[in-house]
Amino acid sequence: MPLYLALTSVSALLAVSVYAILDRRNHDVSRNVYRLCIGLCGVIFLAAVMPRGAHVVSTTLPLGLPWIGMHVRIDVLTAFFLAVVNLGGAAASAYAIGYGAHEKEPMRVLPFYPAFLAGMNLVVLADDAFTFLVAWEFMSLASWALVLTHHHEEENRHAGFVYLLMASFGGFALLMAFGVLGGVGGAYDFASIRESTKMGWTSGLVLALAIVGMGSKAGLAPLHIWLPLAHPAAPSHVSALMSGVMTKVAVYGFIRVVFDLLGPPAFWWSVEPMTFGAASALIGVLFATIQSDLKKLLAYSTIENIGVIFIALGLALAFKANGMALPAALAFTAALFHVFNHSLFKSLLFFGAGAVLNASGERSIERLGGLIRSMPKTAFLFLGGCVAIAALPPLNGFVSEWLVFQAILLSPSLPQWTVKLLVPAVGVALALSAALGAGCYIRAYGVAFLGRPRSEAARKAHDPDRWSVGTMAVLLTLCLIAGLLPSLLIDTISPVAKDFVGGRMPTQAELSWLSIAPVAESRSSYNGLLVFVFILFSAYSARWVIHKFGTARSRRAPAWDCGYIETSPMTQYTGSSFAQPIRRTLGVIAFSVRERLDMPAPGDTRTARLSVDIKDRIFDYLYAPLTRAVESCATGLNILSLLTIQEYLALVFAALVFLLVLVAI
Known part of the structure; x- marks a missing residue:
């Protein structure tokens, strides 16, 4: 029943795409599309979380390859990721009911969003x-079309081209991976792949x-x-889907191939x-720290x-x-917990x-500021998101990262010295x-929401519609619940860990006071509810x-101006000034920086200028030479266009002989 319910809802989502095209002249088509998406995502979410009589449910549909069909199935891993995908999809659709009203070209979004x-x-x-x-390719093409929503901007067209190029490259790698997994027998269904024998070099190549x-x-x-090109180019609710959900579909694919189809792992x-993962964590956070967008x-x-993850x-x-x-x-549960939290x-x-x-019409934090007064609801909700993603208790981001560190602390028991030496280095990078x-998020929130407005647009900004505010409030509530009651989610993930790594964490619901203990209470434990109560008690006590x-009498006085008489917002610290120490000390890890300072001599009334040129080392050293x-x-192969018919035939014959020899070998 859950599988057929999910498949019917997926078919209905495709039908909604067709409806968006056919009813494009209807003034309410945008709201209708997003409302239908909320309902269908909700149905799939319920199908994923509802209890099932059988551990695994599968079927074969009369689609796909002739005489073979299309195989689909739901197991515990599928159910978990279906829940993540459709919870994020329902949230994005609810947000888009209000946000979509501001879209200038809705028909560049509506047909592709349900698809x-x-x-x-x-x-x-x-x-x-x-x-x-x-x-996979259908997902990539639909998201590529959404990235190109605002195609009139050159930056967005470039983002779409790079995204399509990387998606094609990744799809080709997956095609090769499944080809190697299928082997000479050509097995293409996952059940046959699981039963096939893998050689050592085959496993390494597929990995x-x-x-x-x-x-x-x-x-x-x-x-x-x-990723940093495509996500800013897409509409915000699409960016949320791509960042919060689509990247998790890729994580699912990795788990399915490596933990399931490849068989027993080697160390x-x-x-x-x-x-x-360690390189991504460091490079990502260093680049995030210096961004103004x-x-x-x-x-x-x-x-x-x-x-x-x-x-x-x-x-x-x-x-x-x-x-x-x-x-x-423990490590596997921490990974899936962070998938959900992120x-x-x-x-x-x-x-x-x-x-x-x-x-405000602004994405640059350097032109914002003071939004906590003009957008108080958004400021509060965004602050909650910053606390969660910064892994601060009592919200959910802290719990999953804490579980990862607990797994790292168990690494000395590993017998291989290669892993023993690698894991502490990875732990340092993670810390x-x-x-x-x-x-990074203290900087982003402080510059964008605190202080004084740096532009007239920031001064006139206002909170969004109730759909947008309500959706953000629901997500923040879920972040708080997952942080205060992590034992519920850990016990939900445990069956997945049991199936894919052969073990499970102790049942957390049996612990007192809603605590969690990854290994044993005597070793380490965490109680989000008590931490939350302590924070509230400390704050109230300090206020009392x-x-x-x-003093019994309240007084109002000007804030200390740090010695500056000028009240211009230009006297405030900028995001770039906050990021400068990190850029100069740790930036060499991820990027190369060139600073140019034009400082006039004493008596010269010219304006002093500082320009900073930041380049991605990976792009300069890897992709630029490849390009x-x-x-x-x-350019060299252009000579082939000048060959005669005899030379073309000779070239084709030589290529055929070469391929036959290659196949024979």
């Missing part, structure tokens, strides 16, 4: 390589291809270059995801959080390979950024990224002491 949701759901439901790849294919979609460094499988800052932050998955592989079921379950607070933050953009992440023993090589080869 994008359907594509993500179908990827998760797929139970064979053909269906998976078709759904590398999975990292490339799934990592390019997830935004894993160094395959992340499309060295963990090296790649942990290494790339609010949506680009959030996009780089996604790279950091994807790195955290892959670090946890790498740890789970290392523990599973050594038969350590409890630590493997989908909540990143969607909330993108919605907040969209509200600011609609109200540094967590600290920098907190600083101040009012009790301070030049491709252009050079393409």
Whole structure:
């Protein structure tokens, strides 16, 4: 029943895309499309979370390849990611009911938006390589069309081109991965792939291809270059879907291939995801720290959080390979917990950024400021999202990252010295990224929402409609519930860990006072509810002491101006000034910086100027040479257009002989 309900809803989402085209002249078509998407996502969400009699439900539809069909199935992993996808989809659709009214060209969004949701759901439901790849490419093309919504801007067209290029590259890597998994027998359904025998070199090749294919979609460094371009280009509710949901579909694909289809892991499988995860966490947070564009800052932050997830998955592989079921379950649970958490607070933050953009027309935090007075509801909700993503208690971001650190602390029991030396280095990178992440969001919130308005647009901004505010409030409430009662979600994830890593964490609901203990209460535990009560008690006590023993009469006076008489907003610290110490000390890890200072001599009335040129080292050292090589080869191959018919025939014959020899070998 749940499987057929989900499939019917996916078909209905595709029908909604057709309806958006046919009814495009209707004034209410935008609201109708988003309302239908809310309902259909809600149905799939209920199908995912409702109890099922059978552990695994599968079926074959008369679609796809002739005489073979289209295999789909729901198991515990599928159900978890269906819940994540459709919770995020319903939230984005509810937000878009109000946000979509501001869209100047709604028909560039409406036909592709339900198709994008359907594509993500179908990827998760797929139970064979053909269906998976078709759904994957459908998802990529639908999201590419959404990235090009504002195609009249050159920057957005460039973002769409880079995104399509990276999506094609990732899809080709996945095609090769499934080809290697299928082997000489050509098995393409997942059940046959699970039963096939894999050689050692085959597993290594598939792992590398999975990292490339799934990592390019997830935004894993160094395959992340499309993400900070595409997410700011898309409408804000689409950016929330791409960052909070689509990247998790890529995480699902990695788990499905590596933890399920590849069979029992070897310890060295963990090296790649942990290494790339640590690099992504550091590179993402360093770039986020220096960004002035609010949506680009959030996009780089996604790279950091994807790195955290892959670090946890790498740890789970290392523990599973050594038969350590409890630590493997802890790391795997932490990864899925962070998948869920990131989908909540990143969607909330993108919605907040969209509200600011609609109200002020500005994405640069350098031209904002003072929004806490003109947009108090958005300011409060955005602050909650910042606290969650900065991994501060008592919200949910802290719990999942704390669980990752608990798994890292169990790494000394691993027998391989390679992993023993790698994990502490990864832990240091994770701790540094967590600290920098907190600083990043203090900077972003302080410059954008506090202080005085830096532009007239910021001064005249106002809170968005009730749909937008209500959706953000619901997401913040879920972040708080997941932070205060993490045991409920941990116990929900435990069956997934049991199936995919062979163990589960202790049942958290049995612990007193709603605490969680990853291994045992004697080793470490956390109680979000008590932390929350302590924060409230401390805040109230401080307020009582101040009012009790301070002056009884309230006084108003000008704020201390730090010695500046001028009241211009120009005297405030800017986002760039806050980021300068990080850029100069740690920036060499991720980017190259060139500063140019033009300081007039004494007596010269010229304006002093400072310009900063920041370049991505990965793009300069990897993609730029590759681009030049491709252009050079393409230019050299132009000579083929001047060949005679005899020379063409000789070339085709030589290529045929070469391929036959290659196949024979």
